Amino acid sequence: MNSIQKKIWTLAAVVLFIMAAIWITLTYYNQKTQDQYNDILQRYLRMNEVTSASQMTITALKKYLLAPNQSNLAQLDGSKEQIRKARLEVIDLRNSDNDFALTNYMNLIDSLVETTDRSLMFLSEKETEDSDKAFSEATRISKYISDMTLTLLDTELKTYDRFYRGIIEQSSDLKKMGIWLLLLITFLLILFTYMFTLSITRPVQKLTQAAKELSRGRFDLRIEVESNDEISFLAKMFDRMRININNLISEIQQKAQLENELQQSKLLLQESQLRSLQSQINPHFLFNTLDTLSKKAYLEGSEETSDLLASVAGLLRYNLKRLDRSVTLYEEVKVLKQYMEIQKARFTDRLRFHADVDETCLQVQIPGLTLQPIVENAVIHAIEPMEDGGSLTFRIIDGEERVSVEIEDDGPGMAELKIKQILEEHVVETEGHSTGIGFSNVVRRLRLFYGLDDIIEIESGTGGTKVTLKIPKIRAVEKVDKAPDRG
Template identity: 70%
Template sequence: MNKIQKKIWMLATVVLVIMGIIWIALTYYNQKTQNQYNEILQRYIKMNEVTSTSQLVVTNLNNYLLEPSKANLTELNHSKENLNRVKDEVLSLRNTENEFDLTNYMNLIDSLIETTDRSLMFYSEKDTEASDKEFTEATRISKYISDMTLTLIDTELKTYDRFYRGIIDQSAEFKKLGIWLMLLITLLLLMITYWFSLSITRPVQLLTRAANELSAGRFDKEIKVDSNDEISFLAQTFNRMRININNLFQEIQQKAQLEHELQQSKLLLKESQLRNLQSQINPHFLFNTLNTLSKKAYLEGSEETSDLLVSVAGLLRYNLKWLDRAVTLRDEVVVIQQYMNIQKARFTDRLTLNMEIDEACLEVQIPGLTLQPIIENAVIYAVEPREEGGNIWFRIKDGDNQVIIEVEDDGPGIQEHKIKQIVEGELVQTDAASTGIGFSNVVKRLKLFYGMENLMDIQSHIGLGTKVVLRIPKTRGIEENAKTLDRG
């Protein structure tokens, strides 16, 4: 049993002891008063029994004289025995107040018995007149006994009148004493309860104050609780926890500082890697494009050739100017249109481009030269190898917190293991016909740019075409991380 439980049991024991003492005192007083009442009542009953027994003796004597049977004689003798018995019991009621009256009372009882015996004797001797005379005397004595009983009872009432009044006064005083006693006990219990509750609540208040200090970030204040119970042990444990939290907090601060410095180094490294990746451009595309332009200039007039040259110039200018920085989707769409103008000139009706663009999404930031490699991949693998050419669908949709970009073709599809390598950024682009910034390069640049994984999803089935889905967040992850680190 713990110490707090002992305190509770001690308080309960004190309350039970006090209530037990009160109950015993009240029971003793009530029993004492009841015994006194019973004693007085028994005196009245015994005196009244003398009257009824004496009258019964006279009645039985009369019955016997009228009908001298053995049964009537037995009843008469029995009533005389009862009269002698109650006489002895009344004799025990003698006191200084009724001594004279009680002596006369005893004599009357003896006279009644003697008169009854003489009446029986004369009756047995056939002296009817003498027997009737004695019977009349017995009746008169019985009446005297009744009158004397009333006198004795009246004397008893006068004798115990003071006793009755004393009991009434004592009861009133006892009520007052009970009220004061209950008030005193209530006050005592309140004091004990207050002391007991204080021994528990004061340490709890100290713990609460210490908890508030800890919640406010003050870990240097020692917790002291002077109580010899479980709360003191809890305070000691709480104090050890405070020390451990303080040490841990200092360690976390040091680690956070180191992590901040490390994160800054990682950001610098990522930017460096991004620039390194963006610097990888294959000039073969330029040669291929110029070759196409030369053939066009030879076969057609100068107007279309001029448009192609404008598109090529814009594409080259974009590559040289924006390859190492973020651009908007609007810029990327313009580049794609310029690129597709060049490819349509090359493939004519074999290439069909369908564009669905949500204008509200075109201000979102994206790494430069991200979408052209994906479109270019579709042209190289879905259109160029096929004599009938192919179709490409380019869509930009709003997806709440992100922009969804889809590039879909109806080409031969991509094998699963290559899809996995592309998404994980492990596939090395070796095709000389592309710009050199292939799928894997795009995946790496997006991860570096946004600081996130799973930005690209490729859905493809052999013979049924390929769909590349980019889910671009509207807020750049690296910028948000940098802001968070600055705030930290």
């Protein structure tokens, strides 16, 4: 599969190769021409150096003849050394065109040096006239050298005139070739860029059109892109997404009605569960009978029996009327105390009950029949099996946002598996409960009532079990109802 990145790198490599080829070609021809120019210029400079050196030698000789001292002699020796170096450099300029003239030129340089030495020799021998003649001859030779230099330069100019013209013609041809080459490269790059961009934009346009159709709800149109890069893969994934969305929409439409039916069934089931829990409680006539017995016992002087029957009657009245709606914590505590009065009459000294209630928290809303099943569970499993009975501690503690209700016993404790089952609502305990409402049922109703999962904590060990209810002071539904209207 050719990736888009590979195509871009290919385009960059082609452009770079063309630019590099042009640069190398132009650099090569430019360097070649420059080297030729430098070679010719060096020939001219070497010949001109001979003329300059010969004139400097004559000047130094004249200066020494007028003032023969060590400084002028040193200057003269330097001039002679310079003309000897110039002679050695001129030797390299020999070719078939200037062989004869260059030979005479070399002889003139040698004659100049020899005549200069002869003038110095005559001066040292006090032969002033001969020294002056030698100086005059050296001056004449220097003039011949200058004339010969001009002659050689003229010969060089004639020799390289064809070369100059060739360079000019080559530069003109190179310029024309550069223009045509630039036009050709521009055309090829435009063509290649058009093909490259077309291979990317055409599939993208198809994807764009497909996206527009999907936005209009046309999930039945197949997406096809003829490409061999990432866009083709994207198109396949896009088509697969279209199929999945289409299938999902069909599933949603099929499940929508089923979801509605299940919701209705759930509501009916919850209502039937509430009615079923109520139906497990003894009917009204039992309450009326107990009320009658309580009054009869009071009239007969059995006040303790009367109070006990009144507690049972109050407990039954509460169970029959308050299960399907919320109550205050005050009402729950009141019925809990009635329940404990009944249990104290049953267990006598074996049951020790301690209550610590913060009365400022008693107006908090709570589901009916919440505290009694938890306390009854503690009585059945922690107090009743023990020979010496046990203690139950009931606390209501105020917090910032929640009220903590603690029910603690000193029984043998509860197994971890059972705690897990209760908190996960896997078990509904009804056996032995006067209300028919088990611990797990209480947990489930609390979570439904407050819309929270962390509403209850159970801590258990060998020293007993502690159940803590964390009751919000304001329910989530009440928060929504009390929220200010932003409309």
